[in-house]
Amino acid sequence: MAAPRLFRPAARLLSSRPTSAPLRPAFRKPVYASLAVRSQGYATESGTKDVTVRDALNEALAEELESNQKTFILGEEVAQYNGAYKVTRGLLDRFGPKRVIDTPITEAGFGGLAVGAALAGLHPICEFMTFNFAMQAIDQIINSAAKTHYMSGGIQPCNITFRGPNGFAAGVAAQHSQDYSAWYGSIPGLKVVSPWSSEDAKGLLKAAIRDPNPVVFLENELMYGQAFPMSEAAQKSDFVLPLGKAKIERPGKDLTIVSLSRCVGQSLNAAAELKQKYGVEAEVINLRSVKPLDVETIIQSLKKTGRIMAVESGYPMFGVSSEILALSMEYGFDYLTAPAVRVTGAEVPTPYALGLEQLSFPQEDTIVGQAAKLLRL
Amino acid sequence: MLSRALRLPVACAGVRGPGRRSLAHVTNVPDIPTEEDRTFSVPIAEDSFETYEMDPPPYSVDITKKQLRQIYHDMTLIRRMELTADGLYKERKIRGFCHLSTGQEAVAVGIEHAITKQDKLITAYRSHGNTLMRGGTVKNIIGELLGRRGGISYGKGGSMHMFTEGFFGGNGIVGAHVPVGAGIAFAQQYTDSGSVTLDLYGDGAANQGQVHEAYNMAKLWNLPIIFGCENNHYGMGTSVERASAMTEYYKRGQYIPGLRINAMDVLAVLSAVQHGKAHVTAGKGPLLFEFLTYRYAGHSMSDPGTAYRTREELQKQRSNDPISNLKERLVEWGAFSEDELRTIDKEVRKQVAKDAEEAEKMPVPENTPDVLFEDVYMRGSEPNQRRGRTIDETYYKG
Secondary structure, eight states, X not given: OOOOOOOOOOTTTTTSSOOOOOSSOOOOOOOSOOOOOOOOSOBOTTSOEEEEHXXXXXXXXXXXXXXXXXXXXXXTTSSTTOOTTSTTTTHHHHHOTXXXXXXXXXXXXXXXXXXXXXXXXXXXXXXXXXTTGGGGGHHIIIIIIITHHHHTTSOOOOOOEEEEEOSOOSSOOGGGOOOOHHHHHTOTTOEEEOOOSHHHHHHHHHHHHHSSSOEEEEEOGGGTTOEXXXXXXXXXXXXXXXXXXXXXXXXXXXEEEEEOTHHHHHHHHHHHHHHHHHOOOEEEEEOOEEESOOXXXXXXXXXXXXXXXXXXSSOSTTXXXXXXXXXXXXXXGGGOSSOOEEEOOOSSOOOSSHHHHHHHSOOHHHHHHHHHHHTTO | XXXXXXXXXXXXXXXXXXXXXXXXXXXXXXXXXXSTTOOEEEEOOTTSEEEEXXXXXXXXXXXXXXXXXXXXXXXXXXXXXXHHHHHHHHTTOSOSOOOOOTTOHHHHHHHHTTSOTTSEEEOOSOOHHHHHXXXXXXXXXXXXXXXXXXXXXXXXXXXXXXXXXXXXXXXXXXXXHHHHHHHHHHHHHHTTOOOOEEEEEETTGGGOHHHHHHHHHHHHTTOSEEEEXXXXXXXXXXXXXXXXXXXXXXXXXXXXXXEEEETTSHHHHHHHHHHHHHHIIIIIOOEEEEEEOOOOSOSSTTOOSOSSSXXXXXXXXXXXXXXXXXXXXXXXXXXXXXXHHHHHHHHHHHHHHHHHHHHHHSOOOOOSHHHHHTTSSOTTOOOSEEOOSSGGGOEEOO
């Protein structure tokens, strides 16, 4: 059986057809001079420096606020309080209350308001303190933002970015520990992004803000304080990563591990352990984008390694991993030398007690163990 | 502040809506000019408004014969278009949902004649009349209802989802578009546009939590918005008394000044919205209008509209018809003869029949992946591949 056709060149993306004329009048270009970007971390000889995910996000926000007057950020505690997780630190001082706006704690209301502002031609960045609270506004994200362009026959754009921490944090129990990647990933009309490193955070957030469609940007609270080396190119204000493109974080030939967000780091550690313990070379793919999903990169890797494992912290049923396994079968069945497997969160509301919480989410040894089993080591 | 309206015995008090009222005291319009463009003043009945923490609008409007003719024409056009849609639905040519606004025409028309194209409007799913007023045509609206490629949303939206410049739909989730409307007003404020957003919703939606979230932010940030509750007495089949603990919807903004308007009188709507727009665009903050009106049809085409109201009630409301009300006054004032108005009726009837016929002749969208997948994302930013029903139907772009 031949694998179905899959690969088409992606190069024409964003250049193939002229963007439809903006329906609402454009704003005038920003006039004020560019402000110096705050220096962060420590420079090294190669020009890279260590930057935390939090600061990378902050830098992306600042750069986009600076370059586009239509952009503003609103959400709970984003202004005077400097952000519940300090992602928006300093933005109020720099851009003023017109563009950095504290909202009441009414997600449906300010989520809907942000969508309305986008429909009217602005480019809002709507911060949810966490995506758990965005469930109050999920109707606005899906019905008002994602579907309007299609329903209007393409005459009503909605350029908006919804962002905030997603997934579980430490010891915050069931209502504050859910991963929504699969929820938003299933909706046509949305783009869904899930960064892992600081470069991801900056390059993808800038891309999300610039993308003319509604984008859901899923951060992770446990990653905010983590520092990553940032290349010289990534430190510049023109650094943008493409949406819909995965990144091979670690090349390998024996096993493909597809992961996203915080689980990418765990998968990399697991890959190092697999190498050390068994001499196995695992290839680790950082999805970066949940929707569109980079099927091409995943399947090419699968063809190379013959084995695939998906690692995520969301619920197992109908999730991101389920989708990757289904795609593996649809596009890569003939290349698989073993059944595709997945490591996911457990099918349980997140418990509070530490030990039980650990049992609910992938740990590095869970990943190593599952990989060893897959490889019959 | 004690308004004039509050001191008067109010005929439209109570949620049952405006009864038929005597027009005797407003028939006295002196010196109607013969010129079409000369402005003159026409009176509005004293029982047209009830106020909450605000002064009432003027009890007269300055208007020209041309405008009056246009207003009459527009209301007649909406009525005729809706009745035509009704017929097409019953012929099974319109699919799915179809919510008619017969009886409520004075709201859409009165508002449009009080605002400009720079102002914005958003409403719920009973939106055909608003679409027409905001720049849609009978042909592309009926075309949309028929699912034609030449429909206003290219056959992708249907009855509930039509958009034009300055008109943000056509929204199908009860109450959800109300904060969206606040966002449109937010953008107007952000860009110093000096224009206003009319954010319309029904008495049913008025009980949704996010409507109150929108009130709060609008007042907090002084947004240039008029919330407009179209009270047609029934949220689907549930009467206002059975759904709302307090049915004076114009007072439900609490900290937002409100106005209840007899919306069976298009000139009262016009005066109120002109007044409201001046207030809001002067930076005095949002207003909450309640348009007391009546829905002749059922909630949608599947509802005959008889299970929850009496024939007598419907009959009584029909005798207070917004189009007849205006027609009667125009003739009494001597602005137009009955013949002149009858001519408009005939022309409208002819035009709608012709437009509907042409709409029916428009082709349906081609059943191709290109049409199916177009406009899910903005052109030029689409994903490389999207899945169809099977892997073989996967759609590649780029």
